Amino acid sequence: MCSSDSQIVNANGGDTPVVRTDDEETHTSTVKRRATPPEIEKMKRLLSRQKRAWIIDSFTIEEGHKGPFPYELGKIHMEQKYRVHFELYGQGVDKYPKGLLSIDKESGMVYVHRAVDYEDITILKLRFQAMKDVLVDTSLGVEISIKDINDNPPRFLRDLYEINLSEGDPQGTHVLTVVAFDVDKPGTLNSTFHYEIKSVSPAVTDTEFYVNEVADKFTVLVEAIDHGEVVRLSSSTTVIVHVQDGNNNRPTITGQIGSGKVKEGEIGVSPLRLHVTDRDTPNSPAWRAKYTIHGDNEGYFKIETDPDTNDGILTVVKPLDYEEGAQRNLSISVENEMAYFSCKVEERTSSGLWKVDTSTGDGTAGDLSHSVLVLIEVEDTNDPPMFTVTVKQAMLEENAPIGTWVEKMTAVDHDSSHARDFVYKIGSDPAGWLTVDPHTGDITTVNTPDRESPHVVNGTYTILLNAVDNGDPPMTGTATLSIHVTDVNDNVPQPTVEIVDVCLSDNFTTTDITAFDPDGIPFGGPFTFELLEDVRETWKLSSSYGYTTGLVKKPGVYAGLYTIVLKISDLQGKFGVYNISVTVCDCSVTPNCRIRRNTATKAATGAIAVVFASLFLLLFLLLLAFAITSKKEFTTLQTDDSFGETLLASNVERPGTDCKNMAQNFTYKHQFDEYQTNWYSQRDTDYHHTHGMSKMDFRYTRNLSYVPDSAIQALLHRRLSSLQKTGDDLLDYQPHIYADEGDCDTLSELEQITIRDNDDALQKALEDLGSKFNELGFICKPPHLQI
Structure with a gap:
């Protein structure tokens, strides 16, 4: 509990005293009005009496008091000769927690109105004041403590x-x-x-x-x-x-199912299945089994765990050979994925940890794993013959003569209970060069080998050889023979192009010409280039050695077609001579000289197509006329001698030759060029081959002959008269009325066409097209009508 003392001091060093009250709680001082000296003496006597008269008790409130409320906390006792009243301020009254405390202003009794919680507030700080009329007689600071009780559990x-x-x-x-x-x-x-x-x-x-x-x-x-x-x-x-779950139970192999037999040569089969039991939690690492095979150093087997049943499945992964052993003895152990442990209490102490015996392990050492012995039987089957060397190398010279021995391949059959007879066969021979003796395995050539064949890769020709036995079914062993074909100089260098274009220019112009040789080193390039014939005034080579040379056109060469003879030799002196067709043209008009030639050729081809279309149209019209005029019975026409004409009887089925009408000729001429290429090769004897450059004139003559309308009209009148005279002899003839349509109009424009009788050019042109066009030429000859 804090208290405050009152004392009288002089303010500002003057004679008029003031009263100052110090508050230890708030560290403030209250200064009252200035008093006169007589008043000061009176106040001293009064205060002295009051201090001795106040008796302040210590107050404590128990936490969680049960009531009833309000109850008396305590009373301030004092000896007084005059009447005062009391005031109470601070926590629990007008400050938090408000309304907890009150004081009787006349008697000074303090009351508690409700329970208080120590965990909410532990001490209450208040101020007592005694009032005489309106003056504060005294002021005191009071602390009320809250007594804690055990009202909160941990x-x-x-x-x-x-x-x-x-x-x-x-x-x-x-x-x-x-x-x-x-x-x-x-x-x-x-x-x-x-x-x-x-x-x-x-x-x-x-x-x-x-x-x-x-x-x-x-x-x-x-x-x-x-x-x-x-x-x-x-x-x-x-x-x-x-x-x-921990692995405190060992897996135990309790049985096996399966025949335990496997045929030799088979893989992927499972001859055996092991079953285990484990008391640990299913599908946990402590329950899942892990198997190990012992005694399979060659790796013929593997064993896997069935995720559903935890069984061990033994599978063959490498072919077994009956001849190497009819039985396989294996040991298979099982463990868990989690390390095994065990724990046993040896002594229960009264305090602290017990004494226990624990053991741990990985499940694979010593007696921590369970294992069984299994026997696998291998059944004999028909094994294929096996080559002693499955991949072999051999050498063969290019262009070797037929019958040349290449290599010998050997196979053996180790079957003990099946037939051992077998034969050798060619399995793969892409170029068809080789054959094999079915009994000895000797390989010889049946065709001339060519190193430049597309089947030779990097100088190596590969074949497959089979050894086939006579078992049921037949079994086949395979070996590979890689034949290294040695090169010979059997090819001459060749240019990549034989037709080049050169732009017309007053300066030197160079065009590259590249050569190649299918032969390898040292029978190929670099090559030697040489111009033959005397062309030094117009052409030269930029270089004579290498893989590419430049054909240089000198100034003064005019536009046109030129043939340059070029000799190309390889490192061994083997050469070829080629005619290089050079076209010189104005590149400002045509960027490519061959575009202009192709255009002209296409135009000529179109003209030829038009001509042949006309011929086929004419043929159709002739056949149509023949079909209209033909009859089942031929009747001789009676002619009138007044016309001075003669009808010749003939049984020759060819066009007549007595037509005297002048034919007007229509002639079409086409001319086209071909190029000439010559090359020479030198081997044992000289050989010359020429692609001839020729100039062909194609001339086609067509005779269009016609008979005047008056002659045709006279012919029709004579035929009608003949039919009327012989009508009596035709018992089954029924008269027919023909309508007179008047005179035919004369086509004057057709009379102006003149076609000559000479059709040799057309006949020759059609014969040049082949035998299929001979009949067409015969039919297209203009017929001679005998009136």
């Missing part, structure tokens, strides 16, 4: 904890830390507490060990209890422990 930070533990975690492993707190007054028994494990569910004998086989989840109730003097309070939290 509280955990969380109501529920969940953790995971492995069954194999050793004793003493830290699991979890739970934290609780008590808001009662620190340092007292009310806020001091301890922890206890109240229960474990499901209940086990050894709570220090959580075994997955008992349950995979345990519920632990942890309690915090305080040490209150009157009453002890507590609270609890729940810890759920999920126990992950």
